Amino acid sequence: MCRLDGAREAEIALVVPSFLQLTDAGTFSVGEFGTPGWTATGFARRVGDAVPLSLGPETCPAEELTALLIMWVIGEVVAREGEQPRHVAVSHPAVWGPYRRGQLYAALRAVGVHDVTLVPEPFAAAENHAVRSRVVPDSSLAVFSLGSHAFSASVVRRSQNRTFDLVNHVEGVDHHTGADFDDLLAALVRSRLGKDGVVSVAECEAAKRAFGPSVVISGIEITRDEFVEEIRPSIDHLVSTFTRALGAVQPDAVLLVGGGCRMTAIGDALSAAVDCRVLAEAAPEHSVAKGAAVAARLVVLGPESEPEPIETSVLVHTREASLRFPVGEIAHPDDDEFTAPPPRPPVDVSPLELPPRRVKRVASVLKPAGRRSGSRSDSKYDDEDGR
Incomplete structure (x- = not known):
């Protein structure tokens, strides 16, 4: 969330896992994983399927x-x-074309959300950086x-x-992501x-996020060096891609986004592979969402003068020479192509009497459940994708 009368930087208003569960009463609860087969997750990347x-x-x-999740x-x-x-800004994978966006x-x-701008994820990350x-x-x-279930690399x-243009x-x-690293740590313990x-x-996911010299899982001590050795082939594959x-x-900087980038081994491997700064926020899973909020602010207020570089003492240490510290800003997105869904093809279609859209009925029974929103996020609800 960005305030129009406040600082240009975004703040985190709510963090909730992207789970939708259909209950026995026919209502939907948000943010809690329930009975398999009655809970949906990972659906945001299947739009258009x-x-x-x-x-x-x-x-x-x-x-x-x-x-429905965005409406909630x-x-x-x-x-x-x-x-x-x-205004509302929604981030999406950079590979989405007009059909998926439409x-x-x-x-x-259909659920009553109209003033929306769609922002490609790497643009949102870059805009978040440009704030600072x-x-x-x-x-x-x-x-x-690098998130729980997705990896991408962009320039x-x-x-x-x-504004920002996509170069590549x-x-x-076939790359390992955050959930795969959790499984590798669990297999090492098992x-x-x-x-x-x-x-x-x-427990493995929580330990992976805050890996010290060692962690104890189910009574078994695993050192950081052992874990890094286990995941080294996967990291090398990510870095080579x-x-x-x-x-x-030759980029000016590499921005690390997604909860998977909390692992210091990622920043260390990238620092050894590129000749530039490697930067990350303390909570990299929030970077894209914050950049999208800054984009929405720019849509309403327009671009502002370029800020002077902000000195910061907040450092995230790695064991090697990578420079990792909070990043931020976002440029005005070029949303001319997002003003309306793609035009229908020039063909004659016989009119049909369509049934009422089910989404309106589903939306009417969408009820919040579990934790209510507050002024701060709870780390146990954080999803590595931050989406």
């Missing part, structure tokens, strides 16, 4: 579930702030994004009108416990 998700007796397209988040923040947002626009309009550090025209930034360039982008397919050992994946995405571009 013709195969719907099955929730017990219901089947719902991914864009409808995504729109807006409602929670409105309840806290006491007013409607002037599908999400239509689903958002001056990015001159024609300079380039690289974005290394963006600052244009003369202070690679979407990971190998010490024996075949009958029980390991909590949630990232360097191929850079090509001949």
Whole structure:
């Protein structure tokens, strides 16, 4: 969330896992994982997929579930702030074309969310960075994004009108992501416990985020060096894909976004592979969301004068020479192509009497459940993707 009468930087208003659960009463709860088959997650990246998700007796397209989650988040923040947002920005993968963006626009309009700008994720990350550090025209930034279930590498360039252009982008397919690293840590612990050992994946995920010299999981001590040795091939694969995405571009900085980048081994490996600064916020899973909020502010107020570089003493230490500290800003997105969904093809279609959209019925029974929003986030609800 960005305040129009306050600082240019964004603040975190609410953090909730992207889970939608259909209850026995026929209502939806948000943010809690329930019975398998009745809970949907990971649907935001399936927008435009013709195969719907099955929730017990219901089947719902991914864009409808995504729109419902966005509607719920807006409602929670409105309840806290006491007013409607002037504008909403939603981040999306850089590979999305007009069809997927149009599908999400239509689903958002169906649930009553109209003033929306869609922002590619690497643009949002770059805009968040530009809040804190001056990015001159024609300079380039690289974005290394590693979340729970997705990896991507992007290069963006600052244009003369202070927006960002996409130079190159690679979407990971066979790369390990945050959830895979949790499984590798669990397997390392299980190998010490024996075949009958029980390991909590949630405990492994928490330990991975805050790895000190060693961690104890299910009574087994795992040193950081042991874990890094276990995941080294996966990290090398990620870094080699990232360097191929850079090509001949020499970026001014590499921005680490996504909760998977909390692992210091990621920053260390990138620092050894590139000849520039490697930067990350203390909570990199929030960087894209904060950049999207700054983009929404720019849509309403327009661009402002370039800020002077901000000195900061907040440092996130790595064991090697990587420079990692909070980053931020965002340029005015070029949303001319986002003003309306793609035009229909010039074909004659016989009119049909369509049934009422199910999403309106689903939206009417969407009820918050579990933790209510507050003035700060709770780390146990943080999702590494930050989406």
